[in-house]
Amino acid sequence: xxxxxxxxxxxxxxxxxxxxxxxxxxxxxxxxxxxxxxxxxxxxxxxxxxxxxxxxxxxxxxxxxxxxxxxxxxxxxxxxxxxxxxxxxxxxxxxxxxxxxxxxxxxxxxxxxxxxxxxxxxxxxxxxxxxxxxxxxxxxxxxxxxxxxxxxxxxxxxxxxxxxxxxxxxxxxxxxxxxxxxxxxxxxxxxxxxxxxxxxxxxxxxxxxxxxxxxxxxxxxxxxxxxxxxxxxxxxxxxxxxxxxxxxxxxxxxxxxxxxxxxxxxxxxxxxxxxxxxxxxxxxxxxxxxxxxxxxxxxxxxxxxxxxxxxxxxxxxxxxxxxxxxxxxxxxxxxxxxxxxxxxxxxxxxxxxxxxxxxxxxxxxxxxxxxxxxxxxxxxxxxxxxxxxxxxxxxxxxxxxxxx
Amino acid sequence: xxxxxxxxxxxxxxxxxxxxxxxxxxxxxxxxxxxxxxxxxxxxxxxxxxxxxxxxxxxxxxxxxxxxxxxxxxxxxxxxxxxxxxxxxxxxxxxxxxxxxxxxxxxxxxxxxxxxxxxxxxxxxxxxxxxxxxxxxxxxxxxxxxxxxxxxxxxxxxxxxxxxxxxxxxxxxxxxxxxxxxxxxxxxxxxxxxxxxxxxxxxxxxxxxxxxxxxxxxxxxxxxxxxxxxxxxxxxx
Ligand SMILES: Nc1ncnc2c1ncn2[C@@H]1O[C@H](COP(=O)(O)OP(=O)(O)OP(=O)(O)O)[C@@H](O)[C@H]1O
Ligand SMILES: [Mg+2]
Numbered sequence: 001x002x003x004x005x006x007x008x009x010x011x012x013x014x015x016x017x018x019x020x021x022x023x024x025x026x027x028x029x030x031x032x033x034x035x036x037x038x039x040x041x042x043x044x045x046x047x048x049x050x051x052x053x054x055x056x057x058x059x060x061x062x063x064x065x066x067x068x069x070x071x072x073x074x075x076x077x078x079x080x081x082x083x084x085x086x087x088x089x090x091x092x093x094x095x096x097x098x099x100x101x102x103x104x105x106x107x108x109x110x111x112x113x114x115x116x117x118x119x120x121x122x123x124x125x126x127x128x129x130x131x132x133x134x135x136x137x138x139x140x141x142x143x144x145x146x147x148x149x150x151x152x153x154x155x156x157x158x159x160x161x162x163x164x165x166x167x168x169x170x171x172x173x174x175x176x177x178x179x180x181x182x183x184x185x186x187x188x189x190x191x192x193x194x195x196x197x198x199x200x201x202x203x204x205x206x207x208x209x210x211x212x213x214x215x216x217x218x219x220x221x222x223x224x225x226x227x228x229x230x231x232x233x234x235x236x237x238x239x240x241x242x243x244x245x246x247x248x249x250x251x252x253x254x255x256x257x258x259x260x261x262x263x264x265x266x267x268x269x270x271x272x273x274x275x276x277x278x279x280x281x282x283x284x285x286x287x288x289x290x291x292x293x294x295x296x297x298x299x300x301x302x303x304x305x306x307x308x309x310x311x312x313x314x315x316x317x318x319x320x321x322x323x324x325x326x327x328x329x330x331x332x333x334x335x336x337x338x339x340x341x342x343x344x345x346x347x348x349x350x351x352x353x354x355x356x357x358x359x360x361x362x363x364x365x366x367x368x369x370x371x372x373x374x375x376x377x378x379x380x381x382x383x384x385x386x387x388x389x390x391x392x393x394x395x396x397x398x399x400x401x402x403x404x
Numbered sequence: 405x406x407x408x409x410x411x412x413x414x415x416x417x418x419x420x421x422x423x424x425x426x427x428x429x430x431x432x433x434x435x436x437x438x439x440x441x442x443x444x445x446x447x448x449x450x451x452x453x454x455x456x457x458x459x460x461x462x463x464x465x466x467x468x469x470x471x472x473x474x475x476x477x478x479x480x481x482x483x484x485x486x487x488x489x490x491x492x493x494x495x496x497x498x499x500x501x502x503x504x505x506x507x508x509x510x511x512x513x514x515x516x517x518x519x520x521x522x523x524x525x526x527x528x529x530x531x532x533x534x535x536x537x538x539x540x541x542x543x544x545x546x547x548x549x550x551x552x553x554x555x556x557x558x559x560x561x562x563x564x565x566x567x568x569x570x571x572x573x574x575x576x577x578x579x580x581x582x583x584x585x586x587x588x589x590x591x592x593x594x595x596x597x598x599x600x601x602x603x604x605x606x607x608x609x610x611x612x613x614x615x616x617x618x619x620x621x622x623x624x625x626x627x628x629x630x631x632x633x634x635x636x637x638x639x640x641x
Binding site for chain 2: 003007010011013014307308309310311312313314315316397399402
């Protein structure tokens with residue numbers, strides 16, 4: 001069998017540029033698949049990283065306008081302590097946390113910036129829940145515990161020279177809304193830019209500097225039974241509507257379940273996947289036709305050679321083997337080339353996307369199984385494309401093949 | 405009476421060309437003895453190549469039977485025919501028919517490959533055969549780097565690869581000048597002296613008379629005459 005490979009390989013070696021061009025389709029198809037899947041996983045990680053706050057047992061209640069954008073701009077009815085009490089009546093709540101999320105004016109080293117600030121709840125349980133929910137890890141310094149006032153911790157982008165020209169070290173003072181705060185910790189870089197670009201401070205401090213009386217930006221509810229989460233969302237909606245005297249569809253608040261958010265992400269990812277798959281499939285089809293075409297040509301050009309091989313004792317299946325191996329090798333070459341190009345393309349894209357957006361969210365996840373699978377797939381396409389021409393070659397009658 | 409190696413019995417090869425039938429061979433019966441050196445002669449289109457191809461199991465007769473080593477090969481499958489071609493027959497063609505992408509040595513190794521012989525043995529056998537045809541210093545050359553005469557000697561080496569009982573040569577000197585042609589014939593003679601049966605199609609009457617032991621003359625697809633050599637003289641049977 002090895003000898004048949006050598007023979008087929010030898011034939012390929014002597015082929016002209018023209019027949020190599022026909023594997024361009026395989027090349028492009030595999031490159032597209034490899035690039036997009038490698039990037040796709042990075043993309044998925046980047047997106048799900050953004051939504052890492054969403055876990056299957058958590059509901060998020062906001063006033064309708066806020067969503068994920070900065071609240072406080074529009075004159076919408078804010079959530080209040082009263083809403084918190086209404087929600088607490090719903091059965092099956094394990095934890096409930098209320099939080100503030102605002103943009104503040106921050107000054108450091110005579111430089112001014114507007115930065116998101118989020119509150120750390122005043123009770124120990126709530127504070128811990130926040131650290132856990134956002135997977136917050138302190139890299140330098142220490143955590144901001146519940147009830148600690150006059151201190152803040154910073155997201156990694158705030159502390160690095162990305163936000164202020166001068167890096168902020170633990171122990172420095174930063175002026176927020178004209179009041180001095182001591183930086184006692186810096187968070188570890190996270191997959192979510194919301195976490196990287198935040199200042200965390202005590203709830204009371206935040207109310208104080210922003211002059212907030214009875215307002216809540218986000219209420220997060222952790223449920224004890226995650227299978228009931230949809231029912232509970234409905235129940236909370238019903239209770240809030242009742243309290244506010246609103247009809248269904250007229251709510252000025254929203255209850256977001258993880259399923260809703262995740263399914264939206266999944267829809268986007270699926271559409272991307274579909275487009276990618278489509279492009280790849282078309283390229284691979286063209287690639288297959290390309291290989292079939294060059295194999296047909298090759299059979300025509302090498303009629304005589306086939307005749308000679310038969311004259312010296314080659315059986316039909318020997319000829320078939322040689323030609324099928326040859327077209328499989330064509331696929332292999334296309335596959336390896338495509339995989340390498342695809343991988344380089346993925347790295348190039350992630351590099352330029354990351355430097356353009358100044359993040360490192362877009363990671364390439366090179367997977368050996370993906371590479372192996374796509375190369376195998378290319379080989380299979382090559383073989384399938386070569387089957388008919390090879391069969392044709394093997395069936396040539398020796399006398400006919402020898403007649404030039 | 406020595407042993408018979410090839411027997412054609414009422415062999416016809418008829419090509420249907422639309423309405424008309426072309427009788428390339430018609431009712432040909434021939435017996436060829438082991439160790440004979442046969443020349444097939446006749447005008448162009450008389451069916452010489454057709455006959456040779458049938459004997460070489462490259463083609464099947466329309467009618468009649470062909471026996472090789474008393475085995476009827478006229479109804480075998482392509483795979484069985486390939487087996488016979490590989491093991492019992494060596495071909496030499498007018499156009500040499502070497503595979504251009506393979507070196508001289510690789511060309512000679514090719515028939516051995518299809519018999520499943522391992523590489524080491526193939527190589528040593530090919531080297532031995534190229535030695536025999538005095539091409540030991542051209543082993544790694546590609547056909548287009550060889551002269552016509554050298555190519556034909558490679559083809560002879562290839563034909564000998566599997567130690568065939570019969571060598572079939574269709575105008576082996578047709579593309580060569582007299583001198584190189586003479587050399588090719590020398591090799592065929594040597595083989596014949598060692599016992600290999602040789603059947604050669606040729607136009608060249610002098611060549612046939614000088615080297616062959618039996619001459620078959622074809623005309624319009626039929627056997628016109630058989631001539632046997634006794635010493636230096638020829639006798640029509
Ligand atoms: N595949 C074919 N289809 C139709 N006719 C054919 C075919 N092969 C051969 N013939 C015809 O059969 C006849 C004998 O052909 P063949 O090739 O045996 O002649 P030849 O004696 O070898 O001639 P030459 O000396 O020119 O080589 C010719 O008339 C030829 O046209
Ligand atoms: Mg002829």
